[in-house]
Amino acid sequence: MGLRVNSRQRLMALASPCLLVTLLALCGTGLTGCRPSRPVGQLVGTVVVDGKPLDTGVVNVFSAAGEGGSAPLDEAGKFHFVGGLPPGKYRVWIEPPSALGGPSPEASPQSPEGQAISAHDRTVRAFQSRVPRVFCSQLTTTLTVTVAEGQNELPIDIKK
Numbered sequence: 001m002g003l004r005v006n007s008r009q010r011l012m013a014l015a016s017p018c019l020l021v022t023l024l025a026l027c028g029t030g031l032t033g034c035r036p037s038r039p040v041g042q043l044v045g046t047v048v049v050d051g052k053p054l055d056t057g058v059v060n061v062f063s064a065a066g067e068g069g070s071a072p073l074d075e076a077g078k079f080h081f082v083g084g085l086p087p088g089k090y091r092v093w094i095e096p097p098s099a100l101g102g103p104s105p106e107a108s109p110q111s112p113e114g115q116a117i118s119a120h121d122r123t124v125r126a127f128q129s130r131v132p133r134v135f136c137s138q139l140t141t142t143l144t145v146t147v148a149e150g151q152n153e154l155p156i157d158i159k160k
Contacts, residue, residue, distance in 0.1 A: 040084030041147035045154035046077045047094060049130045053077025056097050057127055059156075061090035061145065062138055072097075085147050092143035092154070094135050096127040132160055 043061070047054040055075045062068035067086050071079040073094075097120070117125075134140045135158060145154045 039087055039149040041087050041149050041152045042081070042084050043071075043145070043147055043152045043154060044078070044080040045156060047073055047079070047156040047158070048077055049158045050160055054094070054127075054130065054158075056123055057131070058095045058097065060093050060095060060138070061085065061147075063088045063090045087147050087149050089144060089146045091138055091141055092145050092156070093138050093141040094131055094156070096124040096136075130160075131158065 045059070047057070047059065053075075054073055054077045057073045058070050059073065059079045060068065060070045061081070063086075065086075065088060067088065068090065069081050069083075069085060071081045073079050128136075135143060143156065145152070
């Protein structure tokens with residue numbers, strides 16, 4: 001007595017392995033959004049200059065592998081990189097705040113040339129007077145951090 005398999009059962013038996021192989025192939029190429037997640041480290045910290053929090057600017061990190069990001073400083077000198085960073089060693093530098101929307105000139109104070117100085121320009125000048133230039137460029141900075149998987153804290157304590 002033989003086992004009878006109808007055509008529907010035969011089709012399902014053939015289609016199931018093909019469907020599984022197709023789904024695995026799509027996951028491997030990232031087309032279905034089921035990419036394997038890569039490890040990341042969360043980087044947070046505080047920037048202090050001569051014992052006082054740096055309340056303006058942007059902390060930047062960049063690795064030799066081309067990974068990196070930027071995080072703005074808040075009024076307490078704290079920063080955090082949203083989304084995390086791949087583990088590795090990074091160069092760290094701090095830049096003045098960007099001119100989002102461009103500077104807005106105000107009547108006073110005036111520059112030595114008699115021109116109005118914008119609020120943004122005053123902020124940038126104050127930043128530059130507090131943070132030594134060596135820490136303001138990726139090329140000259142001596143600050144580094146090694147990010148590991150999980151939570152990482154980077155206290156930056158600059159003394160002039």
